[in-house]
Amino acid sequence: MDLEAVHFDERGLVPVVVQDARTGEVLTLAYANREALEETLRTRRSTFFSRSRQALWRKGETSGHTQEVVEVLLDCDGDAVVYRVLPQGPACHTGARTCFHRPLLEGPKDLGFVLGQVYATIEERLRTLPEGSYVAKLHRAGLDRILKKIGEEAGEVILAAKNGSPEEVCHEAADLLFHLLLTLKEAGVTLEDLAQTLWERHRPREG
Incomplete structure (x- = not known):
């Protein structure tokens, strides 16, 4: 990926949608800076930038619930990224499979x-x-x-x-x-x- 095409915001961040590569399920919305994105591409492991800790956040570093990245996609405007991953364990800190586990409107399953x-x-x-x-x-x-x-x-x-x-x-x-x-x-x-x-x-x- 040409990272020059990525439009980082004024904080140097780009939103990252994490998607299960098997099911298409959206697992997490996080953020990455250039270093996190570079590390993700190099290691094929989900890496983000923690806005609260102001540091890199490597998914599964403490929980063991890593995510193998199989594809990284940039949107048409260059201001959002998708990590398509194979998750090893739940994505959410609550233990839920996905962070999006509180439905406001139920729909049919794909x-x-x-x-x-x-x-x-x-x-x-x-x-x-x-x-x-x-x-x-x-x-x-x-x-x-x-x-x-x-x-x-x-x-x-x-x-x-x-x-x-x-x-x-x-x-x-x-x-x-x-x-x-x-x-x-x-x-x-x-x-x-x-x-x-x-x-x-x-x-x-x-x-």
């Missing part, structure tokens, strides 16, 4: 957000293998059992579509997506891998 949340839950279940967990049960049964569920759920989607019931299709498709996400995790495929593959296939081509 599919990318929901898939990211489900994938993260699957990761946690596979890491801890709690008793009574459906994910843990399928994992213990082995990959063949999981793949069999993919076939079963795909068949259910086909039947639901043939029946012409949108509600039934939605229900069965959700089951299929859940088992597909589990298969991706078992196969070592991340949502970022899948998104990149889809983007390479379908992104607009110039000319």
Whole structure:
């Protein structure tokens, strides 16, 4: 990034929107000075400038809840920046996943957000293998059992579509997506891998 294109304000700061790269969820609004932005680009770890402490603030330095930066974007006017990150733990000092956890107006959840949340839950279940967990049960049964569920759920989607019931299709498709996400995790495929593959296939081509 050409930092000469960044328009820092009279305090030498630029607002930074931190966004979960998996789900698109906005995690934090913070500020960066030139040094913080340079360090973020160099280390690929979220770094900001604390206005209260008048010092650099490296996310996770004390809490351990670091953020791996996968992309940094500058807006059209050059006066705001987005860090797209892979968070390791909650973003908010309260322990909430995002600092924006107090809704003033509820809205529908984006599919990318929901898939990211489900994938993260699957990761946690596979890491801890709690008793009574459906994910843990399928994992213990082995990959063949999981793949069999993919076939079963795909068949259910086909039947639901043939029946012409949108509600039934939605229900069965959700089951299929859940088992597909589990298969991706078992196969070592991340949502970022899948998104990149889809983007390479379908992104607009110039000319």
